[in-house]
Amino acid sequence: MSKKEALAQLRTAKSSHIQWRSDVQGYLLGLHVDTRKLPIIHTDSHFGNWYYTQGQKLSNLPSYKEINLNLEEVFIKYRELYKFLHSTPKKAGLFTSQAKMDSQRQEQKQKLMDNVLHSSQALIATTTKLENELMKMSDDEFDKLI
Template identity: 25%
Template sequence: MKKEEVLEHLRAAKSAHIKWVQKAKLLINGVDIQESSIPVDSTECNFGKWFYSDGQVLNSLSNNPLECMQGIEKLHFELHDQYLKIFNIYFSNEKKTGFFAKLFGFTRKSISDAELQLSETYYKELEEISKKLLDEINRLERRLIAIPAEKIEQLV
């Protein structure tokens, strides 16, 4: 894979992360968001899918210490842990009947004003984690830009 393709994939993963965070905000703002469109599991979101596939190759770059990728992973886990708190406010795993209800597993529930305030607090914390994660992703991107194309092409 060429250097530009590696950078494109990283940028697409970063963009996917930003969209994921925006969907969490839409959920809190009352927009009817499907629970499946904001994956709780860090390996199920588009950023996580990139990170645990193409992204792992970047661990072997000499100017990209393992700590960078570990830092990204740690922040990504924290982000999803924080979102789980929001998810638990908005979605319920109540016993349901019917084909589609059983298929999707969760139902959107009505929330109180107190729950809305709590979810907004959780979202602010999620946003702070996201900013740190984006800083790390940007740092990774700068490191990739600084590496000669030949070196990247040897890895992937």
């Protein structure tokens, strides 16, 4: 694998994560999204697949190791959101209106999505850091790395 190919794979993985995030946001808004595009385990995502296969060749680089923590965090936060979305909403009680219950549920849903977005932004930042490390390397340095 050449440095150019490694960069292309990394950028494809990064783009796929951004698309995954967009699909999650669409799903949250009630848009039709093929749920097969929304794996709940990080190793099942396109990014995770790249990271644990072709990306392993970059495992000696410092920012590569940081990516793992960010990737796991994104999917921990996403699973929290997923569980919430698929839970049964509480019904209004004697002292609480349905409108208030719905409002609270909407606020909680948004908070969980914000957590996913924050973790995703950290993943993208670390991926960009890895991309920059690769671009600064000479072809000879890259060849020694692999």
